[in-house]
Amino acid sequence: MKSRTIFILITFILLFAINKISLHKDIKRQNDNISIVNISGKQRMLSQKISKLALYFIDNKNKKAQNISKLKNAISKFSTAHNNLKNNYLNKYKDTYLNELFTSLEPHYSKIIKSSSSLTNIETDTIQVSILVDEIITASNLFLPIMDNIVGQYEIIGKKRGEIILQRELTFNIIMITLSIYAVFFMIFPITNAYYKSDGFSLF
Numbered sequence: 001m002k003s004r005t006i007f008i009l010i011t012f013i014l015l016f017a018i019n020k021i022s023l024h025k026d027i028k029r030q031n032d033n034i035s036i037v038n039i040s041g042k043q044r045m046l047s048q049k050i051s052k053l054a055l056y057f058i059d060n061k062n063k064k065a066q067n068i069s070k071l072k073n074a075i076s077k078f079s080t081a082h083n084n085l086k087n088n089y090l091n092k093y094k095d096t097y098l099n100e101l102f103t104s105l106e107p108h109y110s111k112i113i114k115s116s117s118s119l120t121n122i123e124t125d126t127i128q129v130s131i132l133v134d135e136i137i138t139a140s141n142l143f144l145p146i147m148d149n150i151v152g153q154y155e156i157i158g159k160k161r162g163e164i165i166l167q168r169e170l171t172f173n174i175i176m177i178t179l180s181i182y183a184v185f186f187m188i189f190p191i192t193n194a195y196y197k198s199d200g201f202s203l204f
Contacts, residue, residue, distance in 0.1 A: 008179060015179075019172045026165045032092075033158040039081050040151040044144055046078040050116050051140045054133045057119060068120045075116050082109055098153050105146045111139035 053071045090102060115135040122129055 008182070011179060012176070015172065015175060019169075022168065023165070026161065029161060030158060030165075033154060033161065036085065037151055037154050037158070039085055040147060040154060043078065043081055043085070044147050044151075046074055046081065047112060047140045047143050047147070050074050050078060050112060051137050054116060054119055054136045057129050058133060071116060071120055075113060075120075079113060093157060095153065095157060098150065098157075101146055101150050101153065105143065105150070108139045108143040108146070112136055112143060115139065 050071065053067060053074060056067045086102060090098060115132045119129065119132045119136070122132070
């Protein structure tokens with residue numbers, strides 16, 4: 001009886017510890033996934049912002065210095081977020097479809113960066129400005145739907161992970177309930193019955 005009690009107690013403790021550690025890791029992963037979805041969503045916004053700022057070089061020539069400053073800031077944020085997504089998060093997911101999406105995204109991202117950076121260095125060449133603006137808008141239009149798919153894939157991965165967490169928690173609760181029932185019927189009741197028998201009573 002004593003060895004059985006120790007076994008049940010150790011099993012309870014181990015299962016509880018394993019579940020808590022796993023749950024902590026899963027919560028961190030889900031929080032990372034939320035951050036990734038937010039960053040990916042901002043990439044869409046930044047690509048549109050870069051296109052809008054590029055158009056200002058044609059429509060607002062009198063505010064060129066101000067436009068250059070805003071465009072450089074948008075390019076910096078756009079580049080930082082892209083590298084963050086690609087280098088810090090993509091390898092963690094090991095998702096084939098995500099890799100394919102980022103591969104198809106890369107040339108459009110590179111074109112946006114290259115053309116918009118060139119735009120900030122042009123002085124007065126109106127024809128070249130128009131060419132660069134067209135390149136930026138074209139690349140952005142190709143960039144956006146792929147980025148939408150990336151956001152959608154991250155959301156799908158997050159949903160699947162959430163379902164796995166719920167399934168594991170359900171399995172854990174079933175095991176704990178089963179162990180509790182076992183402890184009650186094969187440990188607590190026999191001990192209680194033995195106690196009452198010593199006093200001349202019997203529960204079973």
